[in-house]
Amino acid sequence: MRGRNEGMGPWWHGRFRGCGYRITAGRDAILDVLTRANKHLSAEDIYLKVHSIYPAIGLTSVYRTLEILADMGLVLKFDFGDGRARYELAEGSKSSHHHHLVCTGCNRVIDYTDFIDEEVELLKRTEKGLSDKYNFRITNHLIQFYGLCDKCAKKKGGE
Amino acid sequence: MRGRNEGMGPWWHGRFRGCGYRITAGRDAILDVLTRANKHLSAEDIYLKVHSIYPAIGLTSVYRTLEILADMGLVLKFDFGDGRARYELAEGSKSSHHHHLVCTGCNRVIDYTDFIDEEVELLKRTEKGLSDKYNFRITNHLIQFYGLCDKCAKKKGGE
DNA sequence: CTCATTATTGGAAATGGTTCCCATTATCAA
DNA sequence: TTGATAATGGGAACCATTTCCAATAATGAG
Helix, strand or coil: CCCCCCCCCCHHHHHHHHCCCCCCHHHHHHHHHHHHCCCCEEHHHHHHHHHHHCCCCCHHHHHHHHHHHHHHCCEEEEECCCCCEEEEECCCCCCCCCEEEEECCCCCEEEECCCHHHHHHHHHHHHHHHHHHHCCEEEEEEEEEEEECHHHHHHHCCC | CCCCCCCCCCHHHHHHHHCCCCCCHHHHHHHHHHHHCCCCEEHHHHHHHHHHHCCCCCHHHHHHHHHHHHHHCCEEEEECCCCCEEEEECCCCCCCCCEEEEECCCCCEEEECCCHHHHHHHHHHHHHHHHHHHCCEEEEEEEEEEEECHHHHHHHCCC
16 A cells, blocks of 8 residues: 655655755645646646645646646646647656547547557657757657547538 | 749639638738748738738738638648747648757757658558547647757756 | 745736627629 | 628737736755
8 A cells, every 4th residue: 555655755755856846735736636637637727626625726836836847847738729738747657658639629639549659669769860960859749630520520521 | 934823813712712711912911921931930920921011911810811721721830839829831832741849948940851751651550540449530740849959958958 | 943044825917829899891793 | 883791900808827026934054
């Protein structure tokens, strides 16, 4: 039952301290929500969930913390085209590496893990090539497919 | 000098008419700017450029036209993370298919065409698989790499 | 443990890209 | 030419995200 880190707090405390950031109740709560969530959440989603655990939280702090987390690479920030950013914990906890399939009709997002291995393998090679050629330190990649889900295809696409 | 379509107007008139849209001076000017541009432009960039050709244009019309163009697949809309969307003509005119390398430090964007063939080949296969499995009609894909360009890497990344 | 330093906070206001509204104008088919 | 109506543009509305700042809380030193 007990993990290997009893007495030393959650896994991310070390990361935070290592970067000179303080541990606060708000940040604890945000990380808690993110760890629990298995979907990509908007800042407001996160704010609401955190608020029910820790009502003193402010939306501003949510944004600030998410920015820090994204900078540290603990959180990935996505844009699915509906005007608000989505956040999800970078792989490590529950979530495995996946990419997104976005319906441009209803904004539904499907996480897929199929083909991921092949994709990641190619991406690694491409990353290497690009890093060398353009002298970039690549830290991340984004792959998304856009299209219409079955429902939206029926509505719009003829028939 | 003369193209093969003298007398019948620009290439996109047909596409527009085919979709039931009217041809207007503003739309002409917007397409003109987009065709000329070889970079991804923001809506405001486009507005300013069009404004110098056709001062009567309004920003609202630029947004409206871009949305139509994106829906028709003539224009691709990108988010590079700086809070404003970028648009570029889908391949066909000058531009060849490319992907983007985005510097998270200074927001510089590099278009690259290296590795594209391999990537596109894999993407095609993946698209096929995803379409079948999730019953999606995939119309588009997005690949971007994020990282720090040489300059930003020097500033931030130690040294 | 206490204190001082200073990062962090939350609320309200500001920002800024994008969309909405609507009276006016322009396109296009007949 | 004309009528139906799509398209326009300007300003206001919208809304996610940032900024500002005085109050608060986390941390390290003593």
